[in-house]
Amino acid sequence: MTKHNKAYMFRLYPTDKQALLIHKTFGCVRFVYNKMLAERKETYETLKEDKEALKKAKHPTPAKYKKEVEWLKEVDSLALANAQLNLDKAYKAFFKGNAKFPKFKSKRHKQSYTTNLVNGNIELMDGHIKLPKLKMVKIKRHRQIPSDHKIKSCTISMTSSGRYYISILTEYEKEVKDKEIKNVVGLDFVMDGLFVDSETGKKANYPRFYRQMLDKLAIEQRKLSRKKKGSSNWNKQRIRVAKIQEKVANQRKNFLHHKSKELVSNYDAIVIEDLDMKGLAQALKFGKSVADNGWGIFTSFLQYKLKEQGKQLVKIDKWFPSTKTCSSCGSVREITLSERTYQCTCGLTLNRDYNSALNIKKEGMRLLAQLPNVDIKLNFNQWGFSFIPH
Known part of the structure; x- marks a missing residue:
């Protein structure tokens, strides 16, 4: 034990x-x-x-x-x-x-x-x-x-x-025994919905709690800025602002707990990209949106919940071209941020995030097959893989 x-x-x-x-x-x-x-x-x-x-x-x-x-x-x-x-x-x-x-x-x-x-x-x-x-x-x-x-x-x-x-x-x-891997899902991070999964192609529909509360928070913060710092009224207003921020944080954690529990219950392995969220927020100037999603908290929830059940969390390299690769034929092409649909010469036409999630799942399955002492029962031929799993 x-x-x-x-x-x-x-x-x-x-x-x-x-x-x-x-x-x-x-x-x-x-x-x-x-x-x-x-x-x-x-x-x-x-x-x-x-x-x-x-x-x-x-x-x-x-x-x-x-x-x-x-x-x-x-x-x-x-x-x-x-x-x-x-x-x-x-x-x-x-x-x-x-x-x-x-x-x-x-x-x-x-x-x-x-x-x-x-x-x-x-x-x-x-x-x-x-x-x-x-x-x-x-x-x-x-x-x-x-x-x-x-x-x-x-x-x-x-x-x-x-x-x-x-x-x-x-x-x-x-005694936590490693589960036999039968069901795998790939998750592609998206700014406006937390993730798109490889099974349904649908978003997690994260409610964006911070954005919902932004107007109310701005009003209370303006009131706080007009009060004398350290005074009794300033402290009362500071607590009002803090309560709004804590409510948002609690709503976010509650949603992420439920969503991660749902995924862990349905899948034996979950594949995600090993993203640098701080760098992403700074590079694209989407700091508020990135922070509101709570992707870092979400991945930590996934990790410990999967570990408790002997399941796997697979992180693929952040430089893996999941967005540029065709999930059908495997060809790679450049794609701009404004293109929301991935179109390939092989005839594939697919939502870019769904296409990316499928590629993340494929790469995760490839990495899983290379791990020692991992029992995998998957049909790899359907993905066009040439290797034999352990």
């Missing part, structure tokens, strides 16, 4: 006293993180020429600051310990060349802290959750956590609109 992790997010409803302690913990975690980072930065600047001395250098811990600052003792000690672990991860990522040098956290940074399960200090009950220092906090459990899932840690966070959430990380044991 293999161990797996899964997180469940719920809404929290703390009392005023509990909310005050949560805010204190946010501040203490930020304070400890920044103090440790400042000392590490000083050590790094002093010893960066001597790598051996830098490796052996001792780093500060939250216990050191507790002796100096009394109010650090008021909050959960595990939250402070996790701040140290987060800084350690950031440093390791920097030295491996995977990230930039860690930055100091400001009050505008995401407000959150993580605590761990130790000696039954975290416990889920009917309508409440027991947490270190906070004790019993009201929780809205819109879904049940399976009984075989053991709680490992909890992350408490607050959104810009002042709502509190808890992400419960669980661990469970499950």
Whole structure:
């Protein structure tokens, strides 16, 4: 049996006293993180020429600051310990060349802290959750956590609109066997509908929630810009704007969750292009449309849901000429952005996005056939492939 992790997010409803302690913990975690980072930065600047001395250098811990600052003792000690672990991860990522040098956290940074399960200090009950220092906090459990899932840690966070959430990380044991691949679908990213699939040629019909809310958001943002920054009225208006933005984000996530679940339920392998969405948004000046679709979130949802069921997500190279290639005869020709129909000398006339989705599926099937230990039961001859699957 293999161990797996899964997180469940719920809404929290703390009392005023509990909310005050949560805010204190946010501040203490930020304070400890920044103090440790400042000392590490000083050590790094002093010893960066001597790598051996830098490796052996001792780093500060939250216990050191507790002796100096009394109010650090008021909050959960595990939250402070996790701040140290987060800084350690950031440093390791920097030295491996995977990230930039860690930055100091400001009050505008995401407000959150993580605590761990130790000696039954975290416990889920009917309508409440027991947490270190906070004790019993009201929780809205819109879904049940399976009984075989053991709680490992909890992350408490607050959104810009002042709502509190808890992400419960669980661990469970499950033997995930690779599924026999029978049904494959190719998805071609489109700006105005999320994707076109290779089976029906239809768009996902993403509702474009951000565009729907754009006029209302613009009105509220203009009101915010006319108020004195930092004033009571400015803060009230800031929360109104934040609530609109959060509603859009929640609507988007809900749609993407349902759409990804539908695809994962119906197919054994899903093929997509490995697109650079940031570069695409900048190059075509379609930043709002690209961000509204949430393609990056959608692909991450597909990935973990497919993995849970032993299914495959195949990413083909972004330079693969899916749009330029004829899905019938395989010939390649140049096609402009304004051409919405692909016409080939072989007689094929097809919507360009549907044609692209078919090509993505074909390339994905070719890549799947080259993977070791993947059981594939497909009729490859119908696609004109000359290779034999493993």
